[in-house]
Amino acid sequence: MRGSLFAFLGGAFITLQGVANSRISQDIGTWQAATITQLTGFIMALLILIFVRDGKWQKLKQVKPLYLTGGAFGAVIIFSNITAIHRIGVTLTISALLIAQLSLTFIIDSKGWFGVAKMKMRLPQFIGIGMMIAGVVILRF
Amino acid sequence: MIAGLLLALIAGSLVSLQNIFNSKVNERAGSWATTTIVLGLGFLASLTIGLIFEGKHLFILQNMQPWYWISGLIGVGVVVCLVQGIRLLGPTYAISIVLTSQLGFALLWDSLGWLGLEKVPFTFKQLIGVLVIVGGIIVFKIGGRRESQTLISRATSIT
Numbered sequence: 001m002r003g004s005l006f007a008f009l010g011g012a013f014i015t016l017q018g019v020a021n022s023r024i025s026q027d028i029g030t031w032q033a034a035t036i037t038q039l040t041g042f043i044m045a046l047l048i049l050i051f052v053r054d055g056k057w058q059k060l061k062q063v064k065p066l067y068l069t070g071g072a073f074g075a076v077i078i079f080s081n082i083t084a085i086h087r088i089g090v091t092l093t094i095s096a097l098l099i100a101q102l103s104l105t106f107i108i109d110s111k112g113w114f115g116v117a118k119m120k121m122r123l124p125q126f127i128g129i130g131m132m133i134a135g136v137v138i139l140r141f
Numbered sequence: 142m143i144a145g146l147l148l149a150l151i152a153g154s155l156v157s158l159q160n161i162f163n164s165k166v167n168e169r170a171g172s173w174a175t176t177t178i179v180l181g182l183g184f185l186a187s188l189t190i191g192l193i194f195e196g197k198h199l200f201i202l203q204n205m206q207p208w209y210w211i212s213g214l215i216g217v218g219v220v221v222c223l224v225q226g227i228r229l230l231g232p233t234y235a236i237s238i239v240l241t242s243q244l245g246f247a248l249l250w251d252s253l254g255w256l257g258l259e260k261v262p263f264t265f266k267q268l269i270g271v272l273v274i275v276g277g278i279i280v281f282k283i284g285g286r287r288e289s290q291t292l293i294s295r296a297t298s299i300t
Contacts (some may be wrong), residue, residue, distance in 0.1 A: 074183025083146025124284020
C-alpha cells in the first residue's frame with residue numbers, strides 16, 4: 001500500500017514537473033527554465049548526497065564514462081517536453097513520450113544493447129504498444 | 142501538431158536511453174550520486190546550449206517569480222518516490238503505477254488548465270483514449286512477466 005502511494009505520487013510529480021517547466025518557460029524562456037530547475041535540483045541532490053554519506057559515490061570511477069553522460073540528454077528532453085506541451089497539451093505529450101520511451105526500451109532489451117540482459121520480444125509487449133498507439137489516435141481524432 | 146508529437150517522441154526516446162545509462166551508474170554509485178551527476182550534467186548542457194542560442198539573453202529573467210527557483214525540487218521528490226516505490230513493489234508494478242498516474246494527472250491538468258496552461262476541455266473521447274493507453278501500459282508491463290529497467294533516475298529527466 002505504501003509502495004503504491006509512493007509510485008502514485010512519483011507519477012504525479014513527473015507530470016507536475018513538466019507542467020511547472022512549461023509555465024516557467026512562458027515567463028523566462030525555455031533554456032532558462034531548463035537551466036534553473038536543473039541547477040536547483042542538482043544543489044539539493046548534492047546536499048542530500050553529502051548528508052547521506054554512504055560513500056558509494058566513490059564507485060563512480062568504476063562506471064563506463066559513456067554511461068555518465070546520460071544526464072546531458074536532460075537539456076534536450078526538457079526543451080522537447082516544454083515545447084510539446086505548449087503545442088499539443090499535456091495529455092498528448094505524455095502519451096507520445098511514453099510510447100517512444102517504452103518502444104525504445106523494448107528494442108534495446110530485445111537486442112541486448114548497452115550490456116542489458118537480453119529479453120525476448122513477447123506478444124503482450126506488442127499488444128501493449130499497439131493499444132497505446134490506438135489510445136493516442138482516439139485522443140486526437 | 143506534427144512538430145509537437147515529434148518532439149514528444151524525441152523526448153521519450155532520450156528518456157529511455159537516459160534511464161538505461163542511469164541505471165548502470167545507479168548499480169554502482171547509488172541513487173543520490175546518480176541523481177547529482179545527472180542533474181549537474183543536465184544543468185551544464187542546458188547552460189551551454191542556452192548560451193549558444195541566446196548569448197547574454199540567457200541571463201535576462203523576465204517576470205521571474207520566487208517559486209521558479211525552487212521548482213527543481215520537484216525532481217528530488219520524484220527520485221524519493223520512485224526509489225521507495227520500486228523498493229517496496231518491485232520495478233514492474235511500481236513503474237506501471239507511475240506511468241498510469243503520470244497520464245491521469247496529465248488529463249487532469251489539461252482539463253483544469255492550471256498554472257496558466259491552455260485549457261484542453263475534458264471530453265468522453267479523451268477519457269476513453271487515456272484508459273486504452275493505461276490498458277496498453279498494464280498489458281506491456283505485467284504481460285509476460287518481463288522485468289523492466291529501473292527507472293529510478295527518470296526523475297531527473299522528464300522534469
